[in-house]
Amino acid sequence: MTGSNGALVAVRMIGIEKAFGGVRALKGVSLEVRPGEIHALVGENGAGKSTVLKVLRGVYRPDDGEVEIFGERVKEFTPQEARDLGVSMIFQELSLISTMTIAENVFLDREPKTAIGFIDDREAERLTRELCDELGIRLDPRTVVGTLSTGHRQLIEIVKALSQHARVLILDEPTSALTTSETDALFTLLRHLADQGVAVIYVSHRLDEVRDIAQRVTVLRDGANVITGEMAVIGPEGVVRAIVGRDVSAFERVERSAPPPGLKPILEAEDLAGERLPVDVSFTLYPGEILGIGGLMGSGRTELARVLAGVDAKRSGTMRLDGKAVDFRFPGDAVEAGIALIPEDRVSQGLVLDHSIVTNISLPILRRLTRRGLIDDEAALRVVTRLVDQLQIKTTSPQELVRRLSGGNQQKVVLSKWLAADPRVLVLDEPTAGVDIGSKAEIIALIRELADANKAIIVVSSELPEMLALSDRILVMANGRITREVSGAEISGWIGRYDTIEAARTYAEEQLTLAIQGVSQL
Amino acid sequence: MSDPRADRTPRGPSARDIVGRFRRPLRVDWQQLIIYIGFVAVFTFFAITLHDKGFLQQNNLLNIVRQTATISVMAVAMTFVLSAAEIDLSVGAVAGLASVTTAMGIESFGLVGGIAAGLATGIVVGVVNGLLTTKVGIPSFLVTLAMLGIARGTAMFISDTAAVPILDEGYNSTFGSGDIGPIPTLLIWTLVVGTIGHVALRKTRFGREVLATGGNQTAALYSGVDVKKIQMRVLAISALAAALAGMLYAGRLHSGRFQLGEGDELSVIAAAVLGGTLLFGGKGTVIGSIVGALMIGLINNGLILMGLEFNLQLIAKGVIILLAVAAAKPNRD
Numbered sequence: 001m002t003g004s005n006g007a008l009v010a011v012r013m014i015g016i017e018k019a020f021g022g023v024r025a026l027k028g029v030s031l032e033v034r035p036g037e038i039h040a041l042v043g044e045n046g047a048g049k050s051t052v053l054k055v056l057r058g059v060y061r062p063d064d065g066e067v068e069i070f071g072e073r074v075k076e077f078t079p080q081e082a083r084d085l086g087v088s089m090i091f092q093e094l095s096l097i098s099t100m101t102i103a104e105n106v107f108l109d110r111e112p113k114t115a116i117g118f119i120d121d122r123e124a125e126r127l128t129r130e131l132c133d134e135l136g137i138r139l140d141p142r143t144v145v146g147t148l149s150t151g152h153r154q155l156i157e158i159v160k161a162l163s164q165h166a167r168v169l170i171l172d173e174p175t176s177a178l179t180t181s182e183t184d185a186l187f188t189l190l191r192h193l194a195d196q197g198v199a200v201i202y203v204s205h206r207l208d209e210v211r212d213i214a215q216r217v218t219v220l221r222d223g224a225n226v227i228t229g230e231m232a233v234i235g236p237e238g239v240v241r242a243i244v245g246r247d248v249s250a251f252e253r254v255e256r257s258a259p260p261p262g263l264k265p266i267l268e269a270e271d272l273a274g275e276r277l278p279v280d281v282s283f284t285l286y287p288g289e290i291l292g293i294g295g296l297m298g299s300g301r302t303e304l305a306r307v308l309a310g311v312d313a314k315r316s317g318t319m320r321l322d323g324k325a326v327d328f329r330f331p332g333d334a335v336e337a338g339i340a341l342i343p344e345d346r347v348s349q350g351l352v353l354d355h356s357i358v359t360n361i362s363l364p365i366l367r368r369l370t371r372r373g374l375i376d377d378e379a380a381l382r383v384v385t386r387l388v389d390q391l392q393i394k395t396t397s398p399q400e401l402v403r404r405l406s407g408g409n410q411q412k413v414v415l416s417k418w419l420a421a422d423p424r425v426l427v428l429d430e431p432t433a434g435v436d437i438g439s440k441a442e443i444i445a446l447i448r449e450l451a452d453a454n455k456a457i458i459v460v461s462s463e464l465p466e467m468l469a470l471s472d473r474i475l476v477m478a479n480g481r482i483t484r485e486v487s488g489a490e491i492s493g494w495i496g497r498y499d500t501i502e503a504a505r506t507y508a509e510e511q512l513t514l515a516i517q518g519v520s521q522l
Numbered sequence: 523m524s525d526p527r528a529d530r531t532p533r534g535p536s537a538r539d540i541v542g543r544f545r546r547p548l549r550v551d552w553q554q555l556i557i558y559i560g561f562v563a564v565f566t567f568f569a570i571t572l573h574d575k576g577f578l579q580q581n582n583l584l585n586i587v588r589q590t591a592t593i594s595v596m597a598v599a600m601t602f603v604l605s606a607a608e609i610d611l612s613v614g615a616v617a618g619l620a621s622v623t624t625a626m627g628i629e630s631f632g633l634v635g636g637i638a639a640g641l642a643t644g645i646v647v648g649v650v651n652g653l654l655t656t657k658v659g660i661p662s663f664l665v666t667l668a669m670l671g672i673a674r675g676t677a678m679f680i681s682d683t684a685a686v687p688i689l690d691e692g693y694n695s696t697f698g699s700g701d702i703g704p705i706p707t708l709l710i711w712t713l714v715v716g717t718i719g720h721v722a723l724r725k726t727r728f729g730r731e732v733l734a735t736g737g738n739q740t741a742a743l744y745s746g747v748d749v750k751k752i753q754m755r756v757l758a759i760s761a762l763a764a765a766l767a768g769m770l771y772a773g774r775l776h777s778g779r780f781q782l783g784e785g786d787e788l789s790v791i792a793a794a795v796l797g798g799t800l801l802f803g804g805k806g807t808v809i810g811s812i813v814g815a816l817m818i819g820l821i822n823n824g825l826i827l828m829g830l831e832f833n834l835q836l837i838a839k840g841v842i843i844l845l846a847v848a849a850a851k852p853n854r855d
Binding site: 309311330331332334335336340341343348349350351352353354355359362363364366367369370373374375377417421 | 727733740744748805
């Protein structure tokens with residue numbers, strides 16, 4: 001390893017440009033990582049982190065700019081070349097085969113051979129054990145991976161990368177599925193690797209972790225560098241400020257009137273618990289209210305949405321709709337009762353891509369569209385055409401396959417489905433994930449309209465500008481529990497504290513970030 | 523229609539406005555058409571080459587319909603099964619079993635008892651297949667593969683591997699060899715089952731929920747569809763249709779035999795897929811499946827008239843089906 005050579009830089013990316021269909025995803029991004037350091041790469045969703053990493057891993061060829069790895073200039077931009085230069089990424093979706101042993105996984109496709117060409121399992125096990133010992137991982141290489149915990153699998157994943165002589169290790173949100181002790185074990189291993197001269201690029205939304213593990217940090221925003229420097233110098237607040245300070249004119253907060261006194265809640269949860277998450281959650285929701293639910297990945301916010309909509313079974317606690325206790329066997333019961341979930345992943349959970357817009361939107365309302373046993377196709381087309389108009393879904397025909405629409409328009413189809421079904425409580429999980437800024441603003445406006453029409457709305461989101469713009473109240477979750485409730489007055493207070501809209505929003509986002517991170521207020 | 527947005531009405535546009543406002547894409551769906559084109563091509567080919575062997579004679583054409591009626595009936599139900607992204611490999615064996623139970627029922631209890639026994643066979647098998655798939659969670663591929671053996675074995679066991687004759691002329695005529703005027707009753711059965719199937723798949727909530735379940739089970743579930751109930755129902759319908767097909771076999775051959783329907787599961791699935799039903803769910807067409815079944819019958823008939831030996835017939839049939847399915851393969855971008 002050349003890591004001991006102090007003059008050498010492990011990763012040098014300069015002026016990286018990358019555009020997708022005319023949209024500039026990276027606007028001259030630079031990144032420099034030294035051997036033996038743990039370097040945090042942070043920024044909001046869509047800031048360009050994953051694009052930078054894909055360039056580094058040779059998945060994308062940059063339109064302009066230079067990449068050097070340990071002094072060697074990258075020419076081909078192929079995953080093979082990146083691997084040969086020692087760049088290795090540890091995936092969240094682990095790439096291990098669960099029916100094979102640790103040793104078989106580590107040496108998959110490059111197994112040591114015996115003299116006559118058979119696979120030498122013993123040698124593979126010996127080499128794996130050596131690597132594990134070196135890294136302080138106490139696991140038998142003959143253990144079947146499927147029996148290991150997520151944390152251990154992640155460690156094995158790293159062992160596998162190192163066995164392929166990785167010099168630059170990329171980790172993207174590695175702790176999202178780990179327990180505290182597993183996280184500690186991972187950090188110990190990473191520090192150990194850094195001491196040996198490996199360059200570690202650490203991507204995370206969890207600022208407490210970044211503060212603990214990273215020596216230096218690079219912040220990206222809207223495809224450009226904001227700041228790079230020593231973590232200790234910039235500090236967590238500086239990082240937050242760098243992450244959020246941007247033009248958010250699409251996300252203006254609209255003050256909405258509080259529910260009139262004496263109004264009966266539409267939904268009440270009392271000590272509601274799911275199989276694993278959430279844990280004993282209690283809250284009330286009023287008609288016409290928009291309730292935001294914030295929290296980090298794995299905080300239980302998505303699980304809460306799933307329990308409310310009958311996707312996951314509730315283990316204990318009570319849920320009352322209009323004062324009556326309800327118990328959902330499957331989502332159909334919730335839909336029947338008037339609670340609909342717009343799921344996180346529209347492609348895998350919200351849409352039948354190979355069906356038309358009409359077929360998708362009419363699915364929850366087929367009962368209503370049925371006349372004397374048969375579906376009234378003309379009525380369906382009327383309903384759908386009205387929605388296509390109202391939401392400005394860009395399409396040549398309502399009969400167009402949903403697969404052919406853009407992400408924003410697909411999301412509008414999902415929303416239309418539930419506008420047609422007319423539920424009383426609408427739970428939206430990441431309603432604007434992966435859609436462009438224009439569609440985002442439209443979707444936010446639409447959610448507000450629905451609340452004005454007296455629907456009760458729950459918005460689960462990791463996008464803070466959206467949460468601050470929409471929510472009448474925000475519940476913050478961590479480890480499956482509600483840890484804090486941010487009132488509308490409090491949000492208004494944050495925003496009212498500064499004169500310029502820009503500064504006000506930045507401040508509010510900082511405050512909300514700190515609330516979610518569980519750090520006490522500034 | 524110079525300004526397509528000019529004639530908007532406040533109560534929402536009528537269907538005619540919609541046609542005007544959205545320029546319909548003139549994309550021809552070759553996948554859907556290929557089976558019909560293929561059918562016409564094969565038919566024309568045989569009509570020319572086998573003209574002097576009586577291919578076009580009314581009796582020969584009606585024979586094709588008679589011989590494919592059982593496959594058609596099962597293919598209609600299979601369209602629902604495949605559309606829901608399930609599969610039923612037990613149809614042929616269930617048809618054989620139902621032919622035996624029907625024949626034995628007629629022998630012991632008369633006409634009504636026989637019909638009841640045949641239908642009950644389908645219902646019992648369907649419920650067992652459905653429960654094992656939805657409640658126990660065994661994939662329908664494995665459940666129905668096991669059921670294939672169980673049904674065939676049961677048919678052999680209860681009939682002592684002997685044919686059970688059916689002497690009730692009324693039964694034989696209604697379910698098999700009879701005609702109404704010039705029309706074979708088997709053609710009428712095919713048309714009735716086909717019409718019910720087509721309307722159910724295209725025009726009812728059940729049909730739409732079947733397609734949604736097969737297209738994206740999670741999305742269907744989140745939309746309020748009881749996907750387990752849908753899966754249960756398609757398997758029950760398939761077994762019931764298989765039982766009806768077995769009763770038609772019994773009527774045509776005036777007896778129940780365990781061998782009836784042997785290997786039909788492949789013809790039935792091939793007919794549906796040929797017709798444009800996706801093997802992995804989300805898309806299905808009942809009319810296509812019937813045309814697919816007729817196409818298979820047509821090929822069988824033509825090859826026999828050509829005087830091909832059975833082994834060559836099998837090879838030719840396999841090649842033609844492969845070609846047709848390859849031509850109908852969806853091309854994803």
